Amino acid sequence: MIKNLIYGISLLATSIVVIVLSERFPDFIVRGQKLPGPRFFPVILAIIIMAAGIYVIASQLVKMVIRRRSSEPPQEVLEEDKMTRRGFLNVLAVVAGVFFYIIMVEITGFNLTTFAFSFLLMLMLNVRWWRAIIYSVVLVVAIVLIFGYGFRIPLPEGSLFWAI
């Protein structure tokens, strides 16, 4: 219920931001005639999103009122949507892991950072430490072989090692 309200408000906020930002875009005038310029399409889309946001908020409010009057029990959450406490930590671990990976990889290099990321994430997700080491080494070697040597993608070596 609340998450749908937040969804509706986010849509409304997005549309307002788009309209405000689009106002700064210049007009497109050719031989004195004003033609659809850079703001034309984003503003149309923002209006559609705004209407959708209002619809989502209104329909949620109506549902909340009806449910309160009829004292219906709240809808059950589907099995695949259930987030356990441990699951929440897992989600945080993946997101934070990727975030720190992006920051660290150019400093500590691809091999070390990817190994550390893989090892720590597997530990977090209940893999035994010695298995996590083996799988992480295999993964790093496979990626270096496929992407680094096979497709010649310059995997970062890390500024830390350059300095040394």
Next chain:
Amino acid sequence: MDAVLQIFQPGVLFPLIIAMGFGIFVGGVPGLTATMAVALIIPVTYYMEPLAGLAMVIGVSFTAIFAGDIPATFLRIPGTPASGAAILDGFELTKKGKGGLALTLDLMCSVIGGLIGIALLILVAPPLADFALRFTNFEYFWLGLFGLSMCVIMSRGNLINGMISATLGLLIATIGIDITTGYPRFTFGNPELMGGIGFIPAMIGLFGLSEVLKRVQRGSSVLDTPTIKEKVKINIWKAMPIIWKYKWTVIKSAFIGTFTGALPGAGADIAAWVAYGVAKRTSKESDKFGTGTTEGVVAPTSANNAALGGTWIPALVFGVPGDTITAIVLGAMLMYGLRPGPLIFVESRELVTGIFTVAIIAQFILIPVGFLGIRVYSQLLKLKTSVVLTAVVIFSMIGSFAIRNSFFDVSVMLVFGIIGFLLEKIRVPLAPMILGIILGPMIEDNLRVGLMKTGGSMTPFFQRPISLVLFILIALTLFGPFLAPLVKKMFRRRTVNES
């Protein structure tokens, strides 16, 4: 002939075989879709010749769809959404100790279905392209919207959420330099955003990372997958008489699959369910469906691979994808500097012949690769899900990085992964968003160029016959579900009054 022979060069054939092996791996892991397999292979193809790159994409898609049936048959978990219908009788056969037979039938029918789908693609696409040459900006604008509207309606989740997802996708596509005026939109002075949001990192985030987040949120119950204990026996000679017995079901399902796949927005998953439903309704043994009948395996597995051939029809002819896989393929073709649409049959005839040839050869390679996959998979299913998910996150990061050697793209992938995860929590389908990002420039450009031609008037957008037909189709697609009950009610009231 040269176009056909070029497929047998090591530079094309070798990547095709590698990609098919990769497709078996990704498609067979529950939760990792064929779309994700294609999304992950695209960065690898970036530096290749277009035909070699497309060969990899074609190889991955066909094998991933088949491979999705492996865990569906063994574990009752579809490897890809297209394997949903294959669960019903496939798993029942496994329970009877006939999992090997079910997968042998599955593989052979996937090959036959795939070949029929490609034959129809070769027959239908060129004449349709001749017709599409008459299209102008007005038709292309409506066609883009039609593709988007079909995707909205076919996506799981409600219609409004589908529309919102598509509109957000179109909005994301406006980020970057405006092609007509050269003005940077929503870039906030960031040079990395000038070229727009890369559709590949966005797509890897939406389909790859968000799926990982969805699965890890459920804690250890999902992360420790069950293993299979059955010893897998593969026997082609036992399967062939069964396929011969149900030959008409195979052919009928392949035709259904191809035509369902050709509808923009409908893919292999819907095709498999439709074929299963039709086979059940028309079978002499319909009461046995769902209890472990081989006919129930033959129908959906012929249809899901045939659908792939079908999805290429609108993608190649009109530049409008038939499903999310071809949506990604379209993005990749643009990345290679190709312009999908009717002109591709004139300008890049050799490439089109190459695509057709690759698709046919891929079917024959699918037989050994598929059997190998079944064998290897019975071992791989013993790996913990958590190990596989970690590998997916790493491949998602490297895949996003590899496109432009930029970690900004990895950040884009992360942001879209979180967005996808949150949106799926409120039942917003993700496919329309990715389609919106891909079709956005086509829709906006054709709308604006069309308006420039008419001096700002929308009337010509409705005056040309094909435009009008497309507009009516869009209206029926989007508003049909709302109008149908009203029309039914009106008719019912009238018949009651008359009687």
